[in-house]
Amino acid sequence: MVGLGYVGLPLAVELSKQYSVIGLDLNESKINSFKKGHDPNEEISDEVLARASIDYTNQSAELKKCSFIIVAVPTPIDNDLKPDLLLVKAASKLVGENLSQGTIVVFESTVYPGVTEDICQPIIEQASGLKCGSEWKIGYSPERVNPGDKKHTIDKIVKVVSGMDKETLESVAEVYGSFTNVHKAPNIKTAEAAKVIENIQRDLNIALMNELSLIFEKLEIKTKDVIAAASTKWNFHPYRPGLVGGHCIGVDPYYLTFRAKELDYDPEVILAGRSLNDHMPIIVANRIIDKLKEKGIEKPKVYVMGLTFKEDVKDFRNSKAKDVIEALKKSGATVIGWDPLLDDDTIEKEFGVRNIHPKDLHNTDAYVILAPHNEIRKITIHDIIDKIHNGVIFDLAGVIKQSDILANDITYLTL
Ligand SMILES: NC(=O)c1ccc[n+]([C@@H]2O[C@H](COP(=O)([O-])OP(=O)(O)OC[C@H]3O[C@@H](n4cnc5c(N)ncnc54)[C@H](O)[C@@H]3O)[C@@H](O)[C@H]2O)c1
Numbered sequence: 001m002v003g004l005g006y007v008g009l010p011l012a013v014e015l016s017k018q019y020s021v022i023g024l025d026l027n028e029s030k031i032n033s034f035k036k037g038h039d040p041n042e043e044i045s046d047e048v049l050a051r052a053s054i055d056y057t058n059q060s061a062e063l064k065k066c067s068f069i070i071v072a073v074p075t076p077i078d079n080d081l082k083p084d085l086l087l088v089k090a091a092s093k094l095v096g097e098n099l100s101q102g103t104i105v106v107f108e109s110t111v112y113p114g115v116t117e118d119i120c121q122p123i124i125e126q127a128s129g130l131k132c133g134s135e136w137k138i139g140y141s142p143e144r145v146n147p148g149d150k151k152h153t154i155d156k157i158v159k160v161v162s163g164m165d166k167e168t169l170e171s172v173a174e175v176y177g178s179f180t181n182v183h184k185a186p187n188i189k190t191a192e193a194a195k196v197i198e199n200i201q202r203d204l205n206i207a208l209m210n211e212l213s214l215i216f217e218k219l220e221i222k223t224k225d226v227i228a229a230a231s232t233k234w235n236f237h238p239y240r241p242g243l244v245g246g247h248c249i250g251v252d253p254y255y256l257t258f259r260a261k262e263l264d265y266d267p268e269v270i271l272a273g274r275s276l277n278d279h280m281p282i283i284v285a286n287r288i289i290d291k292l293k294e295k296g297i298e299k300p301k302v303y304v305m306g307l308t309f310k311e312d313v314k315d316f317r318n319s320k321a322k323d324v325i326e327a328l329k330k331s332g333a334t335v336i337g338w339d340p341l342l343d344d345d346t347i348e349k350e351f352g353v354r355n356i357h358p359k360d361l362h363n364t365d366a367y368v369i370l371a372p373h374n375e376i377r378k379i380t381i382h383d384i385i386d387k388i389h390n391g392v393i394f395d396l397a398g399v400i401k402q403s404d405i406l407a408n409d410i411t412y413l414t415l
Helices: 008-015 028-035 046-051 060-065 086-097 115-128 166-177 188-219 223-230 252-262 268-294 321-330 344-351 374-378 381-387
Strands: 021-024 054-057 068-071 104-107 137-140 159-163 182-184 301-305 334-338 364-369 388-395 411-413
Touching: 008 021, 021 060, 028 054, 060 086, 068 086, 086 115, 104 115, 104 166, 115 137, 115 188, 137 166, 137 188, 159 166, 159 188, 166 182, 188 223, 188 252, 188 268, 252 268, 268 321, 268 364, 268 388, 268 411, 301 321, 321 334, 321 344, 334 344, 364 381, 381 388
Parallel strands: 021 054, 068 104, 104 137, 159 182, 301 334, 301 364, 364 388, 388 411
Antiparallel strands: 137 159
16 A cells, blocks of 8 residues: 555555555654554544554555555645646656566546556556556556545445456456445546546535525525425435535546646536635635624634534645635734644644634634534533624534524624
């Protein structure tokens, strides 16, 4: 396994029940943590990790011992919103330099159709001096794991598998089929496209709900109530409005739109959804600030809770909480924060705010819940209500019971 992150580690743990697994990650501190029995992402519990028999290493030469190599390294975007393939290319080179004859290499990283065969394969061929097809084989199997989701675990998610030929497809299907059901895609590009459209569909549906929530706000009706009513139709999909952060849903669409543009197609619909979702943090901040101004509060103190990119997950990469905080500060607000899943230093460094537990919180003008982690849900409105005077509660996901807001001078906002 190359890359032991949110994707690679759970997969290595699952495969180690049937196969002898070497777990390679270039991050030495991660390797040391695994060796001590702890997953720094806390996706895998110490008990489960203790039972998994994985040889952790940061030495790429260990790959020479492997007959099946899975690559799960990050595939971010750059500042121009274009695919940044540096890590996947570097991993391909490293695999090539340590490739043994007869090995099957399977990519799991989310990419656009063509990356595996047209970009990674030639790099591996060049670095190894071995010809793909006759001396080694290539496949692709996208990952669908949903960090923080304890229901849809890796052994319950159908795995799309693909290979460069029938024989490779069967071998890839056998490995993944050892722990879950597989769907055999007809070729590698189809499997690559399948993953990317799963996330595009989510992104666009959330964008649609965001747009609807902005319209409903003007109409003075509650989005949640409209969705509840519409959901009684058998073919209505109850998506919710929200901030699209993280490094999958908000990133992957740009992989396909990049390729589409290379092919002279302008993917207007996908990009319209992206644009609205990227703009939502500013819309959220403005709603809070405008409401506070209406109440005569020009230089408010705002308390923002739940800073990671989604509830009950420690991952804060591309968290839109950062953009909300920046927009609030730009409007003249003093912002403090709290995230029970992050430490003080991370919060200060990544979000530019002090981490203050609600019990240590004194008066504030606005109380904002972004990612409603379990621990945040446990804090009832009664714990904070006397700390807000004539202020605003912004409850992005609508987790607070509005009937609990007893004080008339508090304005409740949600999407
Ligand atoms: N996290 C998710 O929810 C999720 C879900 C489905 C698909 N994906 C996709 O899976 C891929 C991996 O995502 P992730 O969330 O696991 O990333 P991650 O950042 O959690 O983990 C990637 C790991 O790869 C390591 N790494 C980077 N380059 C390496 C190299 N050359 N050799 C060895 N190790 C290397 C890093 O140190 C890191 O530990 C991405 O393409 C992502 O889009 C992620």
